[in-house]
Amino acid sequence: MNILGIDFEDWFHPQLIQRYLDGKKRTPTVINGLDKILDFLRIKNVYATFFVVGELLEYKPEILDKIINQGHEIGFHTMHHTRLDEPNFKEKFQEEIIKFANLTEKRSRGFRxxxxxxNYQSSWAIEMLVNNGYSYDSSIMPVKTSMYGFTNSEIKPYKITSKSLEKNDPEGELIEFPLLVGKLLGRTVPTSGGFYIRFxxxxxxxxxxxxxxxxxxxSTFYIHSWELTPEFMPKISMSIKDRFITYHNLKNTLSRMDELLKKFEFTSFSRYIQKYNL
Known part of the structure; x- marks a missing residue:
């Protein structure tokens, strides 16, 4: 049994796009693809965890019921898709947790x-999450990339603390579900979805x-809502590298996910935890 998380965010949330947004109006559009995603999962008979950017629930509160009523799970992805290691974000994070709890009727138990x-600059978030009733996280990539990741992280679920992000800490209360990695030409690479399923x-x-x-x-897998609904994803003028990472092969993401869901069994984090009594 494998795990599927959908990072439910809009076109202006990805980090690579945010640097090109000066003066651009941030009207959600990808949010209109939710029904398409839910129908896709229903047809495949797959349950998923939707890690939702909280401001989208403020914009369109009915998102919550649409996701929950079809048996899926709500997870927390911050209120505005802010990196945890942004300067001075620690002071705002507690407020965001409370706001998200109010928006979701305290249904969220997972964070990404x-x-x-x-990382170790932002590991303060672990204690805040535990103190607010969170039981699991899925934010560790067990391979180092230019934007994130760790070199020697465990690949199976384990307990993390602010002092131990890569290895199991018996004193930890938060279960970490690290993202899937694999081998390519003898090197460890992310194979867990997103850009990697497109490339x-x-x-x-x-x-x-x-x-x-x-x-x-x-296998903990992730996909962005905008990758499953490229018709709602506007094209932004970007550098060649950033444009490639953001838009490469978007048109084939849904069919590639379809092929994976036909071959392998996936479920939400909460259903996996319940099934295996973690």
Whole structure:
């Protein structure tokens, strides 16, 4: 059994896009693709965790009931898709947790840091999450990239604390579900969704899931809402590199996800935790 998290965010939330937004009006559009995503999951008979950027619930409160009523789970993705390690964000994070709890009737028990920005600069967030009733996190990428990740992190679920992000801490109260990684040309690479499902050969991703299944480890997979609904994603003028990372192969993301969901079994974090009594 594997785990599917959908980072439910709009076109102006990704970090690479935010640097090009000066003066641009930030009217949500990707939010209009929710019904398409829910229909896709219903047809595939798959439950997922929606890590929602809170300001979208403020903009359109009915999102909550649409997600919950179809058996999916709500998770927290900050209120405005702010990196945890942004200067002075610690003071605002507690307020955001409370606001999100009010918006979701305190239904959220899981968190994902935008751009996987949980690191030793931002590990203060763990205690805040635990103190506010959160039981799991999924923000650790077990491979170092230019934007995030750790070199020697565990790949199976484990307990984390502010002093131990890469390895299990028996005193931890928050379960970490690290993202899926695999091998390509002898090197460890992220194979957990997002840009990687658009860029890598699908065979590499399938092989990494199979390897996890052999080890009886859940493959924790993520996808962005805008990757499943590219028709609602406007094209922003960006550098060649940032444009490639953001828009490459968007048109084929849904069909690639469809192929993975046909071959492998996925569920939400809460259903996995309940099934395996974590």
């Amino acid at each position: 840091a935008p751009t996987f920005s949980l 890598l050969p699908l065979s590499v991703i399938k092989k990494s899931i199979i390897e996890y299944e052999k080890m009886r480890i859940p």
